[in-house]
Every structure is written in structure tokens, then in C-alpha cells.
Amino acid sequence: MKVIIAEKPSVAREIAKVFGANTKREGYIEGKGYTFTWAFGHLLQLAPPQEYGYYRWSVQNLPMLPQKFKLCIRKVSSKEGVVDDPAAKKQLDVIKKLFDEATEIIVATDAGREGELIFRYIYYYLKCKKPFKRLWISSQTDEAIKEGFRNLKPGGDYDTLFNSAHCRSQSDWLVGMNATQALSLASCTRSVLSLGRVQTPTLAMICARYLENKNFVPELYYQVAIQVDKDGQLFRAISVKSYKNRAEAEQVLERVEDVAAGFANGGNILSVEAKPRKEPPPLLHDLSSLQQEANKRKGFTADQTLGILQHLYENKLVTYPRTGSRYIGDDVFATVPQLIAGFTGHALFGKQATILTESKLNKRSVNAKKVTDHHAILPTGERAYTLSTDQQAIYDMVVGRMLEAFHGECVKEITKITVKSGEDFTASGTVVAVPGWRAVFNDKDEEKKDEENAALPKVVKGENLPITNKAVLDKQTKPKALYNEASLLKALETAGKEIEDDELRYAMKDSGLGTPATRASIIETLIKRNYIIREKKNLVPTATGLSVYGVVKDQQIAQAELTGSWEKRLEEIRSGASVAAFQQEIQNYTRSITSEMLRAGEVLRQKSKEPAGKH
DNA sequence: GCAAGGTC
Structure with a gap:
């Protein structure tokens, strides 16, 4: 029996539908001699330091450089502290059972670096040895799925992609865990002063803008x-x-x-x-542009918008929300006229929808080459049930933008x-x-x-x-405005565009800082660490945030360029370059940032002894 | 206690 594994349930359902399989089981779908199962994103993560014998936070342990990384089930916080995520555990048991029975596995996780990692982590964690092939598609229309299955790739073709994903994952762990412990321990504040490749440049952007704004002398x-x-x-x-x-x-x-x-x-x-x-007309929305618009129109945080969208997606009202593309392919475009026709009775947009059904549609948002893992956000055409005010507002932004995007200039x-x-x-x-x-x-x-x-x-x-x-x-004359969620999201997307080094800028051209799926949580992390607060609509650094910025601002870890230089090396690994060489560089960098942060923490310690009010 | 990445 062949097992198809997708990154998430919605994709597994779409594929099963194309095969005509419809027997629903706990954690999978069955039919026509296939089983269709799924993950929920990353079910596994790199094990935390204690799994390698680093039980306590201690300067003696630093830098922590595990010989070989281990995997563990994704963790969630509960009443009993941090525990294995029960949903992930349960689904992993389902996958194990199916893999054990399988003659062949077909990998249908998202077509990209993290999708590859999601599958490989499961495969290696379960010590599975079954042969696997790769389905590589960028839209989930019936035709795209069929074409993908006619064109399955040997699993081994993606070994170098996995290598680059694994390196990304390990590097973030090494730099983040070590720098965080080093700064936290040396500062003696008892609180966590976290640092990371993405969160620290983000904090630096907020602090730099705040200081520029505060020190601005109007003319x-x-x-x-x-x-x-x-x-x-x-x-x-x-x-x-x-x-x-x-x-x-x-x-x-x-x-x-x-x-x-x-x-x-x-x-x-x-x-x-x-x-x-x-x-x-404007392009269709991706997650980031929708978060920006919802912040401007309604004052929603990036996190709130993502939560609402996830709800709409789970109820099948909108397509996959965590997309970074503002385009659709021709296959999806073919469904658009019918989609628009479904909104001719809409309370706000009915009239415009009717006009559009009689006009030639603008194809500015149609470009298959610019569809990455997922296409732009669209309504699905399912009939909307009664939504809360906030849900309705977001849904209307999705529908309204679709009508705008296909309208004339x-x-x-x-x-x-x-x-x-x-x-x-x-x-x-x-x-x-x-x-x-x-x-x-x-x-x-x-x-x-x-x-x-x-x-x-x-x-x-x-x-x-x-x-x-x-x-x-x-x-x-006016200073540059403080960052709010909308302008920060924009800045994260375009971070790296001003990097002077051509190669690093090129390496970051499609990424920016963080990913669509993680940017909202990065903002929340900085708030949780008490580095920044929301002040009206603005994001403003706290005293803690400013002092951390003060000690790291000239370090690589506070620059968007760090991501650029990693992306460049990871792309080389994907096309076959040595993994060991990059790992050695990361190890060296880990040692250096750890000792820098141990020293920098001392500075914070001295500063916190100064009388209050001086900073 | 800690990263960044994915998702329900």
C-alpha cells in the first residue's frame, strides 16, 4: 500500500479527493489502494539543551555544541509546564502505523525547504526505511495534483534541500540558544534576555527608529x-x-x-x-499585506489577523492564509469568474461584483512563475455562515481585494x-x-x-x-514615524533590500526577515520578553529592549545581513556544496557570539547597578 | 527559562 503524507490536513484532503478516496479514518483518509495522511506543520523539533546533558543554565556549559542533534516531539505549555503536544504525539502514532504498513511513501509536504524538513524529521525520527518519492506542486487544483503524480520525483533528488533545511534549523538553535543563555546569565537579571537571527535584528530596527525619532530636532x-x-x-x-x-x-x-x-x-x-x-489595481493579498491592511483599517495586530484567518481557513471560507505570494496561476484564475459571480448578492460589494461579471478581468495578479509554496489568498466560494464582526471585517477584506485585483485601472x-x-x-x-x-x-x-x-x-x-x-x-520637518505593526511587517519583508553587498542582497531578495508564517509570532515574542510594548498603535522599546539593543547593535546577530549570508550559503548547499564547511563556520560564530555576549552581559550588569532614572 | 520554523 502507498502512503501519501501532506504537510497539513487540507492538502491531504484535496489530494484524496482527486484520487476519489473518501473513507475517513482517525488521522488519515483511505481509498483506491492508497492512504492519505498529514502532519500539522512541524511535529518534531530539535531537542532542547537538557537532552544533551546541559541540564542547568550555566556559563560552564557554554557554548553548547551537541555532537549530534536529537529530535523530540513538538512541545506545548500546559498546567504541568512544558509537555509533548498531545495532538502531535497522536498524529505521529498514526503516521508510524501507516509507514509500517507501507510499501512506498509519497511525500506531499509543501514544495520548499521547510516542507522537506517536516517530512524528513518524521521519517528519521520514526527510523523509517521505506522508499519514498516526492510530489512537487505549487497549487492544489485537481489538474496540478494529477500532473504532479504523473511526474513524481525520486526522493533522493531532495537530499541537498533537506541538508540546507537541517543546517538552517541547527544554526538557529546553536546561535539562539547559546547567545540567549550567555547574555541572560552574564546580565544576572534572572529574566530571559533572548537573542536570535530574526528577533534581534527586528528589535534593533524598532530601537533604532525609536531613538532616531526621539532625538530628531525639527527644523x-x-x-x-x-x-x-x-x-x-x-x-x-x-x-x-x-x-x-x-x-x-x-x-x-x-x-x-x-x-x-x-x-x-x-x-x-x-x-x-x-x-x-x-x-x-493592487495585487491580491498575501498574509503580510493583509495583516498590514487590517492593522491600518481596524487596528488588528498581526497575530489577531492571523488567528482570524486561520479560523476562516479551517471553516473553508478562505484559501491557505500563510502565503508569501500575491499571485495565482492560470489554473486558479480559471475558477475566478465563477467565484466573483458568487458575490453578486454581497451586501457591500454586490454591485461591483456584478459589474465585474460583465467585464474583462484584469490579469495583473495572474502569474504562475510568482506563485511560491502557496498562491495568494482568495475566498473559496463557500457560503459564509454568521461571522463575528472581526471575522466579517477580515473576510470582507479578502473578498474586496479579490474584486479590486481583477478590476480595471x-x-x-x-x-x-x-x-x-x-x-x-x-x-x-x-x-x-x-x-x-x-x-x-x-x-x-x-x-x-x-x-x-x-x-x-x-x-x-x-x-x-x-x-x-x-x-x-x-x-x-518631521522625523520618520515610529514603527507600528503595519510598517514593521513591511520593513521585515523588505529587510535586506538596502544591504550593500550584492550577493547578500540577492540571497535575501525573496525572503526578508522571518517568513509570513512567523512574523506575527516574532512581534509577540519581543513583547513577551518585555523588550517592546504597544503604545497606541506604535511599537516602542522598553528600557530593557533599549539596553539589550545597546550591547548588541554592532554585532552580526543584530543585522539583517546575517540572514542574507546564511541564505546564500544554504542555497549553495542546496545545489550541492559542503555541509561540513558551513557547520564549521556556524560553530565558530557560535563560540564568538557566546563570548561576546558573556562580556556584553557584564555591561548590562554594571548598568543595572546605576541609580534609577539615569537611563 | 532559551531559536526559528511550521500548523491546529
């Missing part, structure tokens, strides 16, 4: 505004130049030939420019008028000529600046108009 500057009257329609224009001191601006103001100063028509229209600007008329009265003044206005995709949510344009007029009256070059008011505007 004052001045502009002059005038109000122009075109046959009773008033509009505002601002001086093209800005002025360092008020006196200078006052002089400019003085030269404005307004009505009060006795000039009936003191504003001369120098130029009128009008041009259309086309805005393509928005066309805006941008008008710029230049008026001369002494100095030059400009007014700009934006009018939506064709709403296109913007009709779906019908939001006000978030990009619009304060000084912009919605619509400008029709004026003609060369005409002279009365200026009915004038004033000096006090302005000041």
Missing part, C-alpha cells in the same frame, strides 16, 4: 499661501519656495498683490497642466496650476475620472496631501485673477 521653515478666486470658486496655492526664516516669508507675503492691497486681479496664471494618471486627472504674484505659487488637484478598482471600497485617497485641492476650477493660461486671502504658513 522650522515657512511657506506662503494664497487664496485665488475664479468666478466665485476659491482655491489655494502654496509658494513654490520655502523659507528658512519668517522675515523672508513676510517679505514674500508683502509682495503678493491681493485685493486688500488694492489689486483687483493680482494673480497671473503662468501655466495649467492637466494629465491623466493611471493606477493599476483607476484613472485620475492631475491638474497643476502655477500662479504668479510676486513669487510663484502652485495648486494641484486630483479628480478621479474613472474609478475602476477604487469603486470597490470607495475609500478616500489615503495618499492625498493636506495641501491638495480635490478639484480645481477651469482656469486659462494668461488670465489674471483676484487674490482674496494670503498668509504665512509655519512648518517644520
Whole structure:
């Protein structure tokens, strides 16, 4: 009998459906001579330090460098402390039984590094020796699954992929566990001062931005505004130049030939420019963009949004949520018209859905090459039952974005008028000529600046108009805003884009810091460690966070580049490079960061002795 | 007590 193992139940169900297997058992599905089972993500993890004899936290144990790593069942916290996750244990028993009976295993975990690791950890933990083949697909439509099965790969083809995954996993353990213990022990604070390849650069970004914001010295500057009257329609224009001191601006103001100063028509229209600007629809959502939007619109945390999405997914209302792709393939696109037709009765979007059923769909979000492990988030078309307010809000963002993404472009008329009265003044206005995709949510344009007029009256070059008011505007330069969840998620995604080293930047181009599935939990970890707090919508470092930042900020572990350099080496391993060489480098780095952190912890210890209020 | 990765 052949056993097919997927990364998660939903994929196993999809595959079983294609085979026409439908006998549901505890932990697997059976039929047509196959069994279809699944994991729940990682069921196994690298064993904690005590499994290698490092029972207590102690400087004597550092650095901890296990000869050979062990695996253990995923842990959860419960009333009795940290225990084996019962769900993982139970599913592992099911898998063991099926593997024992199997003649062949077909690996259908997600097509990527972690998917490979999820299977191999199970396989090696169970000491399984059965032959296995690999199913490698990036969408779960019937056709993609069938094609994948016609094209099964030898399991051994992915040995180097497993090697790179295993190295990633061990390296994170070695660096994270050792650096954390070193800093925590040396600082003598009794609390955990955790460090890691992802969390520490994230903390560093939040702290650096906070300090930059706090130490920012605003510069004052001045502009002059005038109000122009075109046959009773008033509009505002601002001086093209800005002025360092008020006196200078006052002089400019003085030269404005307004009505009060006795000039009936003191504003001369120098130029009128009008041009259309086309805005393509936004791409479909991936997890990160949806978390950002939910944070902006509703103030949801990344963690809340993920939780709600998981619920919608488990109830089959939306497709797989932890995706990093904003595209779908042609196979999924083929199902979109029917999907849209299902929303013509929707309370908010019914009208736009109806319009879309009669239009040619925009294919900007359709690109099979940009679909990675999973495609963009879509509604499934299942009928929504009664949802809570928050669930409905997230669901509507998914549905609304689908309608936007396949809509036509928005066309805006941008008008710029230049008026001369002494100095030059400009007014700009934006009018939506064709709403296109913007009709779906019908939001006000978030990009619009304060000084912009919605619509400008029709004026003609060369005409002279009365200026009915004038004033000096006090302005000041603004610091970069503190991070909130939305801007931090964005920054994590694009972390590495500014790395100077070409190779490291290239290695990180598809990843950023963390993954879609883990970014919400990284923010929660920093909060749990008391490194950062939520202050209104912002993420702000605590005194603890700032002092940890103070001691690590120049270390590699606080730089996004560390991930870049690992990704580069891991990719080389995937294409066959030596594992041992990388492991040696990691071991060396572990030794060095451990001793650095033991020394740095001393600094924290000295600092905490200083009188309160000094920092 | 600790990482980052995956998922229910």
C-alpha cells in the first residue's frame, strides 16, 4: 500500500479527493489502494539543551555544541509546564502505523525547504526505511495534483534541500540558544534576555527608529499661501519656495498683490497642466499585506489577523492564509469568474461584483512563475455562515481585494496650476475620472496631501485673477514615524533590500526577515520578553529592549545581513556544496557570539547597578 | 527559562 503524507490536513484532503478516496479514518483518509495522511506543520523539533546533558543554565556549559542533534516531539505549555503536544504525539502514532504498513511513501509536504524538513524529521525520527518519492506542486487544483503524480520525483533528488533545511534549523538553535543563555546569565537579571537571527535584528530596527525619532530636532521653515478666486470658486496655492526664516516669508507675503492691497486681479496664471494618471489595481493579498491592511483599517495586530484567518481557513471560507505570494496561476484564475459571480448578492460589494461579471478581468495578479509554496489568498466560494464582526471585517477584506485585483485601472486627472504674484505659487488637484478598482471600497485617497485641492476650477493660461486671502504658513520637518505593526511587517519583508553587498542582497531578495508564517509570532515574542510594548498603535522599546539593543547593535546577530549570508550559503548547499564547511563556520560564530555576549552581559550588569532614572 | 520554523 502507498502512503501519501501532506504537510497539513487540507492538502491531504484535496489530494484524496482527486484520487476519489473518501473513507475517513482517525488521522488519515483511505481509498483506491492508497492512504492519505498529514502532519500539522512541524511535529518534531530539535531537542532542547537538557537532552544533551546541559541540564542547568550555566556559563560552564557554554557554548553548547551537541555532537549530534536529537529530535523530540513538538512541545506545548500546559498546567504541568512544558509537555509533548498531545495532538502531535497522536498524529505521529498514526503516521508510524501507516509507514509500517507501507510499501512506498509519497511525500506531499509543501514544495520548499521547510516542507522537506517536516517530512524528513518524521521519517528519521520514526527510523523509517521505506522508499519514498516526492510530489512537487505549487497549487492544489485537481489538474496540478494529477500532473504532479504523473511526474513524481525520486526522493533522493531532495537530499541537498533537506541538508540546507537541517543546517538552517541547527544554526538557529546553536546561535539562539547559546547567545540567549550567555547574555541572560552574564546580565544576572534572572529574566530571559533572548537573542536570535530574526528577533534581534527586528528589535534593533524598532530601537533604532525609536531613538532616531526621539532625538530628531525639527527644523522650522515657512511657506506662503494664497487664496485665488475664479468666478466665485476659491482655491489655494502654496509658494513654490520655502523659507528658512519668517522675515523672508513676510517679505514674500508683502509682495503678493491681493485685493486688500488694492489689486483687483493680482494673480497671473503662468501655466495649467492637466494629465491623466493611471493606477493599476493592487495585487491580491498575501498574509503580510493583509495583516498590514487590517492593522491600518481596524487596528488588528498581526497575530489577531492571523488567528482570524486561520479560523476562516479551517471553516473553508478562505484559501491557505500563510502565503508569501500575491499571485495565482492560470489554473486558479480559471475558477475566478465563477467565484466573483458568487458575490453578486454581497451586501457591500454586490454591485461591483456584478459589474465585474460583465467585464474583462484584469490579469495583473495572474502569474504562475510568482506563485511560491502557496498562491495568494482568495475566498473559496463557500457560503459564509454568521461571522463575528472581526471575522466579517477580515473576510470582507479578502473578498474586496479579490474584486479590486481583477478590476480595471483607476484613472485620475492631475491638474497643476502655477500662479504668479510676486513669487510663484502652485495648486494641484486630483479628480478621479474613472474609478475602476477604487469603486470597490470607495475609500478616500489615503495618499492625498493636506495641501491638495480635490478639484480645481477651469482656469486659462494668461488670465489674471483676484487674490482674496494670503498668509504665512509655519512648518517644520518631521522625523520618520515610529514603527507600528503595519510598517514593521513591511520593513521585515523588505529587510535586506538596502544591504550593500550584492550577493547578500540577492540571497535575501525573496525572503526578508522571518517568513509570513512567523512574523506575527516574532512581534509577540519581543513583547513577551518585555523588550517592546504597544503604545497606541506604535511599537516602542522598553528600557530593557533599549539596553539589550545597546550591547548588541554592532554585532552580526543584530543585522539583517546575517540572514542574507546564511541564505546564500544554504542555497549553495542546496545545489550541492559542503555541509561540513558551513557547520564549521556556524560553530565558530557560535563560540564568538557566546563570548561576546558573556562580556556584553557584564555591561548590562554594571548598568543595572546605576541609580534609577539615569537611563 | 532559551531559536526559528511550521500548523491546529
